[in-house]
Amino acid sequence: xxRTRPLKVALLGCGVVGSEVARIMTTHADDLAxxxxxxVELAGVAVRRPDKVREGIxxxxxxxxxxxxVKRGDVDVVVEVIGGxxxxxxxxxxxxxxxxxxxxxxxxxxxxxxxxLYEAAAxxxxxxxxxAAVAGAIPLIRPLRESLAGDKINRVMGxxxxxxxxILDKMDTSGAGYSEALDEATALGYAEADPTADVxxxxxxxxxAILAGIAFHTRVRLDDVYREGMTEVTAADFASAKxxxxxxxxxxxxERAADGGSVTxxxxxxxxxLSHPLASxxxxxxxxFVEAEAAGRLMFYGPGAGGSxxxxxxxxxxxxxxxxxxxxxxxxxxSAYTQLPVSSMGEVVTxxxxxxxxxDKPGVLAQVATVFAEHGVSIDTVRQQxxxxxxxxxxxxxxxxxxxxxxxxxxxxxxxxxxxxxxIMRVEGE
Amino acid sequence: xxRTRPLKVALLGCGVVGSEVARIMTTHADDLAxxxxxxVELAGVAVRRPDKVREGIxxxxxxxxxxxxVKRGDVDVVVEVIGGxxxxxxxxxxxxxxxxxxxxxxxxxxxxxxxxLYEAAAxxxxxxxxxAAVAGAIPLIRPLRESLAGDKINRVMGxxxxxxxxILDKMDTSGAGYSEALDEATALGYAEADPTADVxxxxxxxxxAILAGIAFHTRVRLDDVYREGMTEVTAADFASAKxxxxxxxxxxxxERAADGGSVTxxxxxxxxxLSHPLASxxxxxxxxFVEAEAAGRLMFYGPGAGGSxxxxxxxxxxxxxxxxxxxxxxxxxxSAYTQLPVSSMGEVVTxxxxxxxxxDKPGVLAQVATVFAEHGVSIDTVRQQxxxxxxxxxxxxxxxxxxxxxxxxxxxxxxxxxxxxxxIMRVEGE
Numbered sequence: 001x002x003r004t005r006p007l008k009v010a011l012l013g014c015g016v017v018g019s020e021v022a023r024i025m026t027t028h029a030d031d032l033a034x035x036x037x038x039x040v041e042l043a044g045v046a047v048r049r050p051d052k053v054r055e056g057i058x059x060x061x062x063x064x065x066x067x068x069x070v071k072r073g074d075v076d077v078v079v080e081v082i083g084g085x086x087x088x089x090x091x092x093x094x095x096x097x098x099x100x101x102x103x104x105x106x107x108x109x110x111x112x113x114x115x116x117l118y119e120a121a122a123x124x125x126x127x128x129x130x131x132a133a134v135a136g137a138i139p140l141i142r143p144l145r146e147s148l149a150g151d152k153i154n155r156v157m158g159x160x161x162x163x164x165x166x167i168l169d170k171m172d173t174s175g176a177g178y179s180e181a182l183d184e185a186t187a188l189g190y191a192e193a194d195p196t197a198d199v200x201x202x203x204x205x206x207x208x209a210i211l212a213g214i215a216f217h218t219r220v221r222l223d224d225v226y227r228e229g230m231t232e233v234t235a236a237d238f239a240s241a242k243x244x245x246x247x248x249x250x251x252x253x254x255e256r257a258a259d260g261g262s263v264t265x266x267x268x269x270x271x272x273x274l275s276h277p278l279a280s281x282x283x284x285x286x287x288x289f290v291e292a293e294a295a296g297r298l299m300f301y302g303p304g305a306g307g308s309x310x311x312x313x314x315x316x317x318x319x320x321x322x323x324x325x326x327x328x329x330x331x332x333x334x335s336a337y338t339q340l341p342v343s344s345m346g347e348v349v350t351x352x353x354x355x356x357x358x359x360d361k362p363g364v365l366a367q368v369a370t371v372f373a374e375h376g377v378s379i380d381t382v383r384q385q386x387x388x389x390x391x392x393x394x395x396x397x398x399x400x401x402x403x404x405x406x407x408x409x410x411x412x413x414x415x416x417x418x419x420x421x422x423x424i425m426r427v428e429g430e
Numbered sequence: 431x432x433r434t435r436p437l438k439v440a441l442l443g444c445g446v447v448g449s450e451v452a453r454i455m456t457t458h459a460d461d462l463a464x465x466x467x468x469x470v471e472l473a474g475v476a477v478r479r480p481d482k483v484r485e486g487i488x489x490x491x492x493x494x495x496x497x498x499x500v501k502r503g504d505v506d507v508v509v510e511v512i513g514g515x516x517x518x519x520x521x522x523x524x525x526x527x528x529x530x531x532x533x534x535x536x537x538x539x540x541x542x543x544x545x546x547l548y549e550a551a552a553x554x555x556x557x558x559x560x561x562a563a564v565a566g567a568i569p570l571i572r573p574l575r576e577s578l579a580g581d582k583i584n585r586v587m588g589x590x591x592x593x594x595x596x597i598l599d600k601m602d603t604s605g606a607g608y609s610e611a612l613d614e615a616t617a618l619g620y621a622e623a624d625p626t627a628d629v630x631x632x633x634x635x636x637x638x639a640i641l642a643g644i645a646f647h648t649r650v651r652l653d654d655v656y657r658e659g660m661t662e663v664t665a666a667d668f669a670s671a672k673x674x675x676x677x678x679x680x681x682x683x684x685e686r687a688a689d690g691g692s693v694t695x696x697x698x699x700x701x702x703x704l705s706h707p708l709a710s711x712x713x714x715x716x717x718x719f720v721e722a723e724a725a726g727r728l729m730f731y732g733p734g735a736g737g738s739x740x741x742x743x744x745x746x747x748x749x750x751x752x753x754x755x756x757x758x759x760x761x762x763x764x765s766a767y768t769q770l771p772v773s774s775m776g777e778v779v780t781x782x783x784x785x786x787x788x789x790d791k792p793g794v795l796a797q798v799a800t801v802f803a804e805h806g807v808s809i810d811t812v813r814q815q816x817x818x819x820x821x822x823x824x825x826x827x828x829x830x831x832x833x834x835x836x837x838x839x840x841x842x843x844x845x846x847x848x849x850x851x852x853x854i855m856r857v858e859g860e
Contacts (some may be wrong), residue, residue: 024724028582032768034647035579131577137508137725139569139577146576147569149465150745152458278733280710294742295567296453297731301707302725311774312724315580329759337464 001418002218007036007322008043009098011073011081012066012091014054017105018045020311021079021318026056032315036322043155044069046082070095077321079282079314080104085112096124101325103317105132105310111206111222114213115408118334127324127331129317135160135286137309138302139316144290145332151292153215156254157428158288159281160207162304164230164250166190166284168269172247174223177235190284195280200229201267204252211288212254212265220254220265224421226345228268237269237423240355240394243383244427246271247279251428255348262343266358271353279429289429346403351380351430353396355422356412364417368393371415375408376400390419396427437466437752438473440505440530442496442521443512444484447535447562448475450510450741451475451748456486462745466752474499476512500525507751509744510534511562515542522547526554531755533747535562535740541636541652544643548764557754557761559747564637565590565716567739568732569746570621574644574720575762581722583645586684587713587858590637592734594630594660594680596620596714598699602677607665630659631697634819641718642684643697648770650684650695656775658698667699667853670785670824673813674857676701679707681858685778692773701783702859709859714816719859777835780860781810785852786842790821794847798823801845805838806830820849826857 009025011018025032026040033039045057046066054062061071070078070091078095080102082088088109092102093116102121104110110117110133121128131141135158144153162183170181182199182359185191197203205225212220230250241248247268254265272279276297281287291297303309324331358364365384372379378398385392397405402421405424412418441448455472463469472613472850475487484492486628493499500508500521508525510532512518518539522532523546534540540547540563550557558639559656561571565588576582589595593615600611612629615621627633632697635655642650671678679702684695704711707729711717716734721727733739754761788794795814808828815822827835835854842848 020724024580028580031582031647032580035762137581137722138728139573139730142572142577143569146750147572147746148742149749150454150458150462150747151567151742152461217461277710280707292567292742294450294732294738294745296736296739298568300569300728300730302728306726308724311728312578312581312722316577317580317722319579320576323762324759327756327757329754332465332753334715336463361528386461 003314006039006041007076007325008074009040009318010043010069010078011045011145012078012080014045014047014057015081016307017314018081019054019311020307021081021314022057024311024315032319035319036321037326040318040322043072043075066091067094070100071098073098076325077318078102079213079318080106081314083108085109089113093120096126099124099126101127101321102166103314103321104126104128104130105314106130107133107203107206107210111209114210115219115334122333127321129321129331131170131180131317132310132313134210135302136302136306137312138286138288138300138304140288140300141214142317143300144211145335148290148292148295151289151294153292154256156211156215156288157278158252159249159286160252160304161198161204161250162284162286163191163195165281165286166232167199168230168248168250171233171235171280172238175235178231178233199231201227201250203218204250204267208252208254208265208267211252212263215254216256216263216340217335217338218263219336219400220263220342223243224265224342226266230269232422233269239424240353241271244271244353244396246273247429248425249278253428257343257347262341264343264345264348266345266348268426270426276429278394286306300357344396346401346406347397348402350402351397351399351427352405353394353425353427354409356395357422358391358393358395359417359419360386360389361417364391365393368395368412371411372397372408375404375411377404377408436469436471437506438504439470439748440499441475442493442508442510444475444477445511446737448511449484449738449746451511451517451744454741454745462749465749467746467756468752470748470752473502473505481681482684496683497524500530501528503528505530506755507748509748510536513538515539519547521544521552526550526556529554529556531557531568531751533744533751534555534558534560536560536570537563537633537636537640541639544640545649545764552763553620555760558753559751559761561747562740562743564640565718566732566734566736567742568716568718568730568734570718570730571644573730574641575765578720578722580723581724583720583722584686585721586641586645586718587708588682589679589684589716590713590718591628591634591680592716593621593625595711595716597629598660598678598680599712600664601663601665602668605665607664610660612846629661631680634680634697638682638684638695638697641682642693645684646686646693646770647768648693648764650693650772651860654744654772655694656696656698660699663699664853667855670783671701672828674701674783675702676857678855679708682805684860687773687777692771694773694775694778696775696778698856700856700858706859712788725764739850772853776831776836778832779829780832781827781829781857782835783824783855783857784839785824786825787852788821788823789849790816791847794821795823797845797847798825798842801841802838805834805841807834807838822852
């Protein structure tokens with residue numbers, strides 16, 4: 001079975017992930033060869049800074065001309081770990097045109113324009129694998145699109161951003177506020193200097209788009225994903241969550257509507273019961289909970305980022321893609337046959353925890369309850385606490401459409417007796 | 431892409447799992463066709479009792495002659511869900527000889543004679559998939575042999591038997607003894623009338639053999655797996671575990687030796703810290719914890735048994751195998767290239783919790799400590815409790831080879847001051 005000619009791999013990007021991929025390809029070359037059925041070798045490494053010393057990589061492999069590298073024609077697989085939309089997209093499609101399959105870790109590109117890449121891969125008979133794009137080393141793309149290929153997935157709900165989970169976990173365990181917890185995350189290297197992509201949920205939203213598309217066999221783009229960050233979560237919210245027997249997590253949730261005719265994808269902070277497996281995901285770990293018709297409830301847990309874990313996912317894909325090359329076959333391509341439309345956030349049905357600052361006088365609860373009733377939002381529990389002429393009212397609702405809740409809140413804000421809406425948080429996982 | 435000729439599937443066995451496979455193949459035929467790229471149809475269903483009414487299966491498909499069914503020659507894939515070594519093994523090898531790939535859920539057969547099946551599949555250019563053989567619907571075989579194909583797995587540790595986890599969970603939460611908890615499991619249908627295969631660890635040992643072989647790319651047979659059941663775990667053991675901040679689980683543990691030159695596989699009850707993700711796996715759920723060099727610590731969680739979950743795993747494999755048929759390709763076969771030997775239990779290095787009943791007089795602790803020292807087993811903590819001239823001594827050791835611990839215990843039993851060894855339990859997951 002062992003071919004004489006090695007499979008040639010071009011590496012685009014040699015940062016934290018790329019250098020680890022190169023290192024493992026060298027140190028574990030014999031294992032990779034045995035598992036693939038042929039040796040693999042680095043054909044070239046495209047970098048921005050060619051002068052940087054790169055241990056273990058022969059200097060003659062380094063190039064700044066990524067385009068020339070993917071056009072060489074003798075490359076079997078291109079590993080893209082540069083990230084961002086361009087030039088990555090053009091490099092990937094060029095790779096397909098020149099006979100290479102692609103392994104990518106590029107969630108932003110896949111979420112925004114996955115269909116174009118899939119189409120280009122199919123047209124040129126090449127593979128596009130991207131396990132590393134979602135939840136680092138956690139096998140998730142392959143289980144969803146292969147292991148569960150004979151099942152019907154109804155919900156994917158996960159913690160897919162380690163930075164925000166680290167911050168929320170700190171807030172939960174230490175009682176710290178958001179800023180303080182963010183500072184700690186930054187100091188420890190869990191948050192970037194500009195944490196916007198993480199804390200505003202952009203990173204998680206890209207992953208939600210990818211997961212929803214695969215889970216429901218339809219196309220879900222980044223713009224289809226409702227997104228709310230977690231910068232406004234307060235210590236008071238955690239205190240409220242504790243009273244409910246919950247904690248707060250930034251969740252990516254992809255759901256099939258009850259009637260099966262549409263899907264939704266969203267990212268926002270939410271309360272989840274402490275008894276839910278996702279509640280005990282600590283620090284920067286990721287975990288994804290999957291509900292399927294036949295399989296039931298599954299969870300996948302592990303490190304969601306970092307050079308080594310991401311490299312593990314890239315190399316798993318590399319082995320699969322190389323095996324496909326040897327077999328002259330292709331792995332599963334895009335599966336979007338259901339063409340299910342993506343509904344807006346207003347159609348999502350869930351539960352809500354609403355904290356109101358109200359006047360401490362008779363009749364306020366009746367007024368508030370009437371507003372909920374008028375909007376068709378059924379109340380589960382109410383808790384009222386008075387202090388100095390002011391009172392707080394905590395309302396937890398039964399399941400209701402998000403649009404109905406929004407209407408309720410808008411009407412509540414207009415009540416004279418409601419001084420303010422302190423927080424609104426969705427309650428998931430029950 | 432859609433072929434006109436449907437792929438033909440022969441189903442061997444139509445019990446809890448088989449009937450669910452047949453049902454989903456019918457009700458979800460369109461989805462399966464879209465995901466495979468061609469329709470699949472049942473070519474025949476081999477059963478023992480042909481007179482039983484089988485809803486949704488055309489009577490003319492039913493046969494009692496499984497051998498004739500797999501020899502028909504027009505069958506693309508054989509799904510084997512009858513279990514046991516024979517006639518399953520002969521039917522599977524006959525299927526390969528007649529041009530069919532095989533999807534099996536047969537852990538006993540794969541653990542005992544996987545190499546023969548792999549070899550037969552390879553010789554005839556057919557696939558052998560068996561995700562359903564370990565941990566039901568939890569994607570585990572595919573993540574281990576594909577997602578982590580570019581990584582080095584050092585340890586697989588899991589709860590792979592739902593019956594025993596249900597019993598241990600009951601004992602933990604209710605304080606019940608083993609017999610009482612077993613009775614409840616039997617009444618609820620979690621334990622079979624003869625629970626031996628579960629409670630004595632035979633079922634878990636078969637799964638450990640399969641997981642170890644895949645994780646370490648070597649051959650591990652059922653006979654290579656050290657096995658201890660959980661029938662002797664007592665309420666007192668759970669009380670001891672609680673004092674240690676632990677609970678007790680029946681674990682399947684596959685490890686690479688520290689020097690990398692050998693592997694071990696074992697099944698036994700063990701204490702694990704409550705903070706370990708496996709500690710919170712409740713009821714009949716399964717979970718498997720994987721430690722890999724680059725990926726770090728991963729966990730896979732879900733229902734480990736049951737008709738629907740197992741059918742989900744079978745159908746995921748069926749989609750993959752059918753896709754391979756269309757591509758005229760094969761999935762990954764056996765990978766046993768490392769040829770790592772399997773060491774015996776004596777060479778396993780772990781920690782121990784030992785409860786001794788001793789005479790309550792001066793010098794006993796010194797005597798006991800001397801025995802540990804003579805056998806090279808270093809003590810971490812000792813707790814001594816006296817009552818009525820008797821005392822109990824609880825010793826928790828540092829990591830030591832199992833053989834050294836056995837020698838220690840043998841010597842302890844010979845001491846006049848040691849009235850009895852109340853329990854010995856390994857401590858894992860720290």
